[in-house]
Amino acid sequence: MRVFLITVLAVLVSAVGAFFYFSDPDIPRATLEAKYATPPSEFLRLADGTRVHVRDRGPRNAPVLVLIHGNMVSLFTWEAWASRLDDAFRVVTMDLPGHGLTGAVPSADYTQKSMVEFVRTVADQLGVGRFAICGHSMGGGIAARFAELYPERVTQLILVDAVGMPSNPPDPQPLVFRVLRAPVLNQVLLHITPRSYVAQTLNEVIVRKSIITPAMIDQYWEFARMAGTRQATSVRFGVPRDTYIKDHIGDIKAPTLILWGDEDHDVPVADGHLYAKAIAGSKLIVYPDTGHFSHEEMADQSAADVRAFLLTMNNP
Numbered sequence: 001m002r003v004f005l006i007t008v009l010a011v012l013v014s015a016v017g018a019f020f021y022f023s024d025p026d027i028p029r030a031t032l033e034a035k036y037a038t039p040p041s042e043f044l045r046l047a048d049g050t051r052v053h054v055r056d057r058g059p060r061n062a063p064v065l066v067l068i069h070g071n072m073v074s075l076f077t078w079e080a081w082a083s084r085l086d087d088a089f090r091v092v093t094m095d096l097p098g099h100g101l102t103g104a105v106p107s108a109d110y111t112q113k114s115m116v117e118f119v120r121t122v123a124d125q126l127g128v129g130r131f132a133i134c135g136h137s138m139g140g141g142i143a144a145r146f147a148e149l150y151p152e153r154v155t156q157l158i159l160v161d162a163v164g165m166p167s168n169p170p171d172p173q174p175l176v177f178r179v180l181r182a183p184v185l186n187q188v189l190l191h192i193t194p195r196s197y198v199a200q201t202l203n204e205v206i207v208r209k210s211i212i213t214p215a216m217i218d219q220y221w222e223f224a225r226m227a228g229t230r231q232a233t234s235v236r237f238g239v240p241r242d243t244y245i246k247d248h249i250g251d252i253k254a255p256t257l258i259l260w261g262d263e264d265h266d267v268p269v270a271d272g273h274l275y276a277k278a279i280a281g282s283k284l285i286v287y288p289d290t291g292h293f294s295h296e297e298m299a300d301q302s303a304a305d306v307r308a309f310l311l312t313m314n315n316p
Contacts, residue, residue: 024192024193024194024225025225026225026226026227026228026230027222027225028226028227029101029103029226029227029228032101032222032226033101035222036076036101037053037101040055040057041054041055042054042055043101044122044126046121046125048105048107049106050097050102050105050106050118051102052094052095052102052122053075053094053095053100053101053102054075054092054093054094054095054122054126055075055091055093055094056091057082057090058086058088058089058090058091059088059089060090062088062089062090063090063131063132063155063310064090064128064132065089065092065132065133065134065310066092066093066094066119066128066131066132066133066134067081067082067091067092067093067134067139068094068096068119068133068134068136068139068140068142069095069096069100069135069136069138069139070135070136070137070138070139070140070161071137072099072220072224072233073099073100073136073139073220074095074100074219074223075093075094075095076100076219077136077293077295077296078091078093078295080295080296080299080303081295081299081302081303081306084299084300084303084304084307085307088307088311089132089310092123092128092131094119094122096115096139097109097110097114097115097118097232098110098232098233098235098236099223099229100223101223101226103226103227103228103229103232104228104229104231104232105232108232108235110235110236110239111239112141112142112145112239112242112244113244115142116142116145116146116149119133119142119146120153123153129153130152130155131153132154132157132158132310133147133154133156133157133158134157134158134159134160134306135158135159135160135162136161136293136295137160137161137162137163137267137292139160139162140159140160140162140164141162141164141245143157143158143159143162144157144164144245144249144252144275145164145244145245147251147252147254147256148244148245148248148249148251151251151252151253151254155254155255156255156256156257156309157252157254157255157256157257157279158258158259158309159256159257159259159272159275160260160294161259161260161261161264161266161267161292161293161294162258162267162271162275163267163271164245164246164271165246165249165271165274165275166246166271193221193224193225193230195217195218195221198220199212199217202216202217202220204265204266205264205266205291205292205293206291206293206296206297207261207289207290207297208289208290208291208297211293211296211297249275249278249279250278252279253280255281255282255309256275256279256281256282256283257282257283257285257305257306257309258275258276258279258282258283258284258285259284259287259294259302260272260285260286260294261287261291261292261293261294261297262286262288262290263289263290263291264290264292264294265291265292266291266292267292272284283309285305287301
C-alpha cells in the first residue's frame with residue numbers, strides 16, 4: 001500500500017510539474033499595449049467600462065469604411081488595406097470584444113448580436129453616422145447582420161470569406177476550432193497555448209505562405225494570451241450558433257461586394273456563391289490560389305477592387 005501511495009504521489013507531482021513546465025502564462029494588458037498600441041492606436045471607454053482599441057485614419061471629410069476583423073484575429077489584419085485606402089477614405093478599425101487589445105469585456109457577452117451592437121456603439125462614439133462596412137470571416141457575419149439590422153446606416157457592404165451562409169463545413173476544420181470545441185481540451189487551452197499551435201493554425205488557413213512571418217505568429221500568440229482573453233474565447237466558443245443572417249438575408253439592400261479565396265479551407269467558396277445568389281445585385285470576386293485571408297494574401301488586388309467598388313458607388 002505504501003508503495004502504491006508513493007507511486008501515485010510521484011505521478012501527481014510529475015503531472016503538476018509538467019503542467020507548470022508547459023503552461024503559457026497570461027500576458028498583462030499593459031505589456032501588450034506598450035508593444036502594440038503605437039500611433040494611430042487609441043482607446044475609447046464605453047458606458048459599461050469596456051476599453052476599446054481602435055485605429056481611425058484618413059481624411060475626416062472622406063467616405064467612411066469600417067473594417068471588422070475575424071475570429072481570433074485583431075484589427076492589425078487590416079493594416080495592408082488601411083495603408084492602401086486611407087488616402088481616399090476614412091478607415092476605422094477596432095478590436096472586437098475578446099480580441100486584440102480590447103480583450104475581455106465586463107458583460108462577458110460574446111454573441112454575434114452583442115458584437116453588432118458593439119460596432120454600432122463604437123461608430124456612435126466616433127461620430128460616424130453612415131458608412132461602408134466590411135467584415136472578414138466572423139467579422140463578415142457581423143457586418144452582414146449589421147446591414148440587416150441597420151440598413152439606414154450602411155452605404156455599402158463588403159464581405160470577405162464571411163461566415164453566415166453555411167453550405168458544407170470543411171472536413172477537417174482548422175485545428176483551432178477542433179480543439180476549442182472539444183470538451184476537456186478546450187479547458188487545457190486556458191493554460192497551455194503553444195506557439196507551434198498558432199503557427200499550425202495559420203498555415204492551415206493561409207495558402208500564400210509568404211505573408212506568415214515570425215512577427216505575425218508572435219502577435220497572434222501574444223494576443224491569445226492577454227489576461228482574460230483565453231477565458232473569453234472559451235465562453236465565446238460555447239455560444240450556440242444561430243441562423244439569423246441566413247434567415248434575414250433578403251433584408252440586405254446595400255450595394256454588396258463579396259471577396260473570396262478559391263482555396264479557403266475554413267469557409268468554403270461555396271458560401272460566397274450562396275451570398276452572391278441571396279443578395280440581389282451583389283458582385284462576387286474569387287481569387288485563385290488564395291486561402292481564408294484573401295484581404296492579406298491578395299492585398300494589392302483586393303484593396304484595388306474595394307477602392308473601385310467604393311468609388312463607383314460614391315460617384316455613380
